[in-house]
Amino acid sequence: MSVLVLADHDNGQLAGATLNTVTAASQIGGDIHILVAGDSSGDVANAAAAVAGVAKVLVASDESLGHGIAENVAPLIQEMASGYSHLLAPATTTGKNIMPRVAALLDVMQISDIVQVVDANTFQRPIYAGNALATVTTDEAIKIVTVRSTAFEAAAADGGSASIEDATAGSDAGLSSYVKSELSSSERPELTSAPIVISGGRGMQDGSNFAMLEKVADKLGAAVGASRAAVDAGFVPNDYQVGQTGKVVAPDLYVAVGISGAIQHLAGMKDSKVIVAINKDDEAPIFQVADFGLVADLFEAVPEFEKELS
Amino acid sequence: MKVLVPIKRVIDYNVKVRVKADNSGVELANVKMAMNPFDEIAVEQALRLKESGGADEVVVVSIGPSQNQETIRTGLAMGADRGIHIEASHDIEPLAVAKLLKEVVTRENPGLVFVGKQAIDDDCNQTGQMLAALLGWAQGTFVSGIEISGDKATVIREVDGGLEHLAISMPAVVTVDLRLNEPRYASLPNIMKAKKKPLDSISVEELGVDVSPRLTVIKVEEPEARSAGIKVADVSELVNKLKNEAKVI
Ligand SMILES: Cc1cc2nc3c(=O)[nH]c(=O)nc-3n(C[C@H](O)[C@H](O)[C@H](O)COP(=O)(O)OP(=O)(O)OC[C@H]3O[C@@H](n4cnc5c(N)ncnc54)[C@H](O)[C@@H]3O)c2cc1C
Numbered sequence: 001m002s003v004l005v006l007a008d009h010d011n012g013q014l015a016g017a018t019l020n021t022v023t024a025a026s027q028i029g030g031d032i033h034i035l036v037a038g039d040s041s042g043d044v045a046n047a048a049a050a051v052a053g054v055a056k057v058l059v060a061s062d063e064s065l066g067h068g069i070a071e072n073v074a075p076l077i078q079e080m081a082s083g084y085s086h087l088l089a090p091a092t093t094t095g096k097n098i099m100p101r102v103a104a105l106l107d108v109m110q111i112s113d114i115v116q117v118v119d120a121n122t123f124q125r126p127i128y129a130g131n132a133l134a135t136v137t138t139d140e141a142i143k144i145v146t147v148r149s150t151a152f153e154a155a156a157a158d159g160g161s162a163s164i165e166d167a168t169a170g171s172d173a174g175l176s177s178y179v180k181s182e183l184s185s186s187e188r189p190e191l192t193s194a195p196i197v198i199s200g201g202r203g204m205q206d207g208s209n210f211a212m213l214e215k216v217a218d219k220l221g222a223a224v225g226a227s228r229a230a231v232d233a234g235f236v237p238n239d240y241q242v243g244q245t246g247k248v249v250a251p252d253l254y255v256a257v258g259i260s261g262a263i264q265h266l267a268g269m270k271d272s273k274v275i276v277a278i279n280k281d282d283e284a285p286i287f288q289v290a291d292f293g294l295v296a297d298l299f300e301a302v303p304e305f306e307k308e309l310s
Numbered sequence: 311m312k313v314l315v316p317i318k319r320v321i322d323y324n325v326k327v328r329v330k331a332d333n334s335g336v337e338l339a340n341v342k343m344a345m346n347p348f349d350e351i352a353v354e355q356a357l358r359l360k361e362s363g364g365a366d367e368v369v370v371v372s373i374g375p376s377q378n379q380e381t382i383r384t385g386l387a388m389g390a391d392r393g394i395h396i397e398a399s400h401d402i403e404p405l406a407v408a409k410l411l412k413e414v415v416t417r418e419n420p421g422l423v424f425v426g427k428q429a430i431d432d433d434c435n436q437t438g439q440m441l442a443a444l445l446g447w448a449q450g451t452f453v454s455g456i457e458i459s460g461d462k463a464t465v466i467r468e469v470d471g472g473l474e475h476l477a478i479s480m481p482a483v484v485t486v487d488l489r490l491n492e493p494r495y496a497s498l499p500n501i502m503k504a505k506k507k508p509l510d511s512i513s514v515e516e517l518g519v520d521v522s523p524r525l526t527v528i529k530v531e532e533p534e535a536r537s538a539g540i541k542v543a544d545v546s547e548l549v550n551k552l553k554n555e556a557k558v559i
Contacts (some may be wrong), residue, residue, distance in 0.1 A: 010471075069476070070439065070449055093469040097451045100404070100439035109405045109524035112434045122528065127432050128327040132336055135528040175448035175482075179464060179475035192470075196558070220559055232489060238454065238468045245428065245488060247470070253558040264323070270536055274556045276548065282541075291539035291556065294548050304545040309559070 001030030001120065004058075004080065006073075006089040006098065007048055011038045011066060014047040016193045017090035019154035021147045022051055025088050026155065027117040031055045035080070035167065037073050039066030045164050052156035057164045064172035068094045074101035076170040081106055081142055085120070091146040103144045110144045111136060115151035129244040129267035149192060150250035150271060184237050186223075188214075191240070194223035196253045199242055199269070202229035203258020203279065203298055210236055212302045213257060219309045225249065225269075227259045243268035258298045261286025278302065311421035312367045313356040315390065316411055317349040319374055319381040320431040333529040335401075345381050348426025350388075351486045354493040355456070356424050357389045364458055365422070367391050371414055373398050373407055379509060386504035387496030393509040398521060404432075406521035408440035413517040415445060420481065422463075427452050427485040438485035448478035454489040 003025040008015035018034070025032045034048040037060040048057045058080070064072045077098070081087060087102065089095030091113045103110040115133070116124035122137040123145060191197065198213050198220070210224065217224050225247070226240040242249055244267035254272035259265060261277070261284055269275070270289055277290035278301050287293040294301060321327060321336075322344040328337045345353075359365040370385035371394040372378040382393035396410055415423065428435040442449035450456070454473070455466030458480070467474045468487045478484075496504070514521055542548045552559045 067474075070451070071442075074443065093452060093467075096435050097439065097449075100436035101443040101449065103436070104405065104408060104440035104443035107405075109403050110434070110436055111525065112436060126533070127530070128321070128336060129430065129433065130533060131327040132329050132530050133533050134530045136525045137528055138525050140524055174479075176450075176476050176478045179477050181469075181472065181474045183472040228488065237472055238489065239470060239472050244430065244433070253552070253556070263326070274552070274558050275536075275539075276552070287541070288538045289536045292548055292551055293539065293541045294545065295541060296545075301545055305549065308545055308549040 001085040002083065003028055003030055003032050003086040003088055004084045005032060005034045006077065006087070006095065007034050007036045007044060008090050008092050008094045009036065009038060009041060009044040011041040012043055014044050015090070015092065016154060016190065017092050017149040018048070019051060019157060020149035020152040021088050021090045022053060022155040023152040024114065024117055024147045025086070026053050028086055028120050030085060033058055035060065035077065037065045037076055037170065039063050047157070049162040049164050050158045050160050052159040054160050054162040057162050058167040059164060060167040060170050062169045062171065065170055067178035068098065069176050069178065070098045070101045071173040071175040072170055073098050074105055075173065076168065077102045078105040079168060084142060086143045086145060088145050088147055091148050095146045099144055099146050106142060106144070108140045108142055108144050109138065110146070111138065112146050113148045114145055115148050129263050130270065131263065148248060150248050184239050188217055189221065189223045191223040191225055192247050192249055195251050196220045196222035197225050197249050197251045198222050198255040198257065199225035199227065199259060200230055200235070200257050201227035201259030202233065204230060204235055207235040212306070216302065216306045216309065219306060227265050256286050256290070257302060259286055260284050261289065311365045312369060312418060313359060313365045314415060314418055314420035314423045315349070315352045315356050315368065315370045315385065316423070316425050316437070317353065317370050317372050317381055317385055318346040318426070318429045319343050319372060319378045320346045320429055323347055323430055329530055329532045333531055335527070335530050343377070345384050346426050346429045348428060348486060350493040351488065351490050352424035352426050353385050353388050353390060354491045355486060358491065359458070369394060369418060369420070371396065371411070373402060373410055375399065382509055383504050384496065386507045387501040388494060389500065392507060395509060395511045396514060396517065397511060398514050402521055403523055403525065404434050404436040405440055405524065406519065407437050408444055409519045410514065410517055410521070411441050412444045413519060422480060423483045425483065425485050427487050438483050442483035445483070448482040449485070450476055450478045450482060451485045452487045453484050454487045456484060456490070
């Protein structure tokens with residue numbers, strides 16, 4: 001048995017979710033290889049080789065692989081697949097984009113977004129926005145799996161000494177080309193791996209009011225998130241969205257401010273260790289999952305919270 | 311150009327889903343069903359394209375039991391021109407769905423397939439990508455903006471770091487995200503009109519696709535419930551609890 005993990009990266013840095021995926025791979029068993037498909041991504045390959053438990057890093061480098069375009073990356077993985085019992089990727093937007101394309105090319109049914117490895121063929125995954133957990137098993141010769149990063153500890157980023165080898169370089173399928181990105185930049189920790197997350201909802205009323213949450217975040221070393229309603233209203237960019245169809249987070253502390261607690265939002269944060277809700281409506285469903293609920297006007301409570309932290 | 315929109319019938323997103331007592335799945339009997347919300351967005355986008363002169367026919371297709379015809383009628387009432395119903399059991403896997411859709415694409419020859427990025431029942435997020443792979447077409451996934459010019463489309467994708475713009479060649483499969491548009495409601499006259507629109511039924515056998523499941527569901531369980539904690543009186547009690555009791559700050 002051996003497992004190939006598709007690295008998520010931006011050619012400069014290995015995305016943290018890759019480390020959680022390596023842990024899932026180690027629970028499956030067998031040799032773990034990491035594929036770095038990219039363009040001049042030597043730093044990523046070095047970082048991948050240092051990850052504890054990884055035996056080999058395969059580097060496919062080509063201009064056509066520089067932006068994770070599924071039409072170019074998928075055939076490359078298809079070609080390499082026969083040597084592996086499992087192909088894993090983090091359930092990030094990159095993994096979700098590429099892996100089903102690989103699965104169809106290999107005529108394999110993918111298992112999406114697993115939260116537990118039961119055995120090498122059997123996995124648990126949430127369905128219905130996390131309102132149910134399904135245990136599914138497969139006897140496909142190659143198992144294709146995407147991994148929910150919050151459900152697995154991160155493998156140690158150092159201590160490993162994997163060999164680095166070149167893989168087939170791949171080529172441009174000529175179907176899609178990268179135009180540009182509009183990426184949010186922030187000094188704060190990344191949302192899905194931050195130890196503390198403070199999120200705002202429709203109750204924030206305006207994007208500029210998120211400054212209140214940012215001040216708290218900076219004192220706590222937290223990331224800032226949001227509900228879909230807050231993103232739809234244009235208060236904050238799409239990458240802030242926590243929920244069934246946004247990002248899944250499971251920090252030590254999640255603070256929901258002006259968020260009602262719809263099931264689609266809970267799907268993205270209910271595995272947090274401690275949940276705090278600040279809402280002026282004492283009937284809001286968010287209080288049913290909150291460890292500590294404060295019924296208050298957020299415009300008074302949040303500045304006071306920030307002051308108390310000093 | 312023709313636009314094909316696959317639509318799925320799922321439990322309505324407002325319904326609190328219950329797991330069956332025998333852990334074989336979730337309770338579907340007497341539960342309100344509706345079109346997958348992402349698929350409504352896909353239908354809306356196809357209709358907008360037609361209304362702006364970019365498409366001349368919108369065809370909706372649904373795979374599942376006979377009740378899926380209601381979902382197709384909803385799509386027709388929104389404004390789609392024609393429906394195709396592929397009769398199958400309701401728990402058909404994304405790979406098989408993609409294979410069936412490929413056969414429909416071969417027959418219908420659309421220039422674009424708009425499909426929801428995920429279904430809110432199985433939350434798989436696979437079908438569009440798989441269909442694109444089987445057809446050898448370009449894919450634009452998690453799309454919140456699209457502009458078409460000639461045989462190219464520029465799509466804006468919602469990715470973990472923000473937004474990404476891609477140029478994709480057509481024909482293509484585009485999987486749509488929440489912020490692409492706000493779907494319209496079907497008006498009463500349009501609901502009446504939809505009853506007369508053509509709806510063809512095809513069987514899985516006619517399409518010659520093996521849809522036998524690849525995965526076995528061993529059990530479906532409720533996740534561990536989170537119990538409500540306490541209400542604190544004010545901010546200082548909150549900070550005190552977080553510092554001294556939960557020890558998270
Ligand atoms: C297919 C689909 C997918 C979805 N995916 C997601 C998802 O991924 N993530 C997500 O979040 N949602 C998602 N949703 C939307 C979800 O159903 C809810 O509509 C959304 O989460 C509501 O956001 P909210 O809580 O910010 O807004 P609301 O429900 O409007 O709640 C606002 C809250 O703010 C409180 N409030 C207002 N003013 C104040 C004040 N001054 N002080 C204190 N409290 C105040 C109110 O009491 C209220 O509880 C999805 C929906 C669908 C159909």
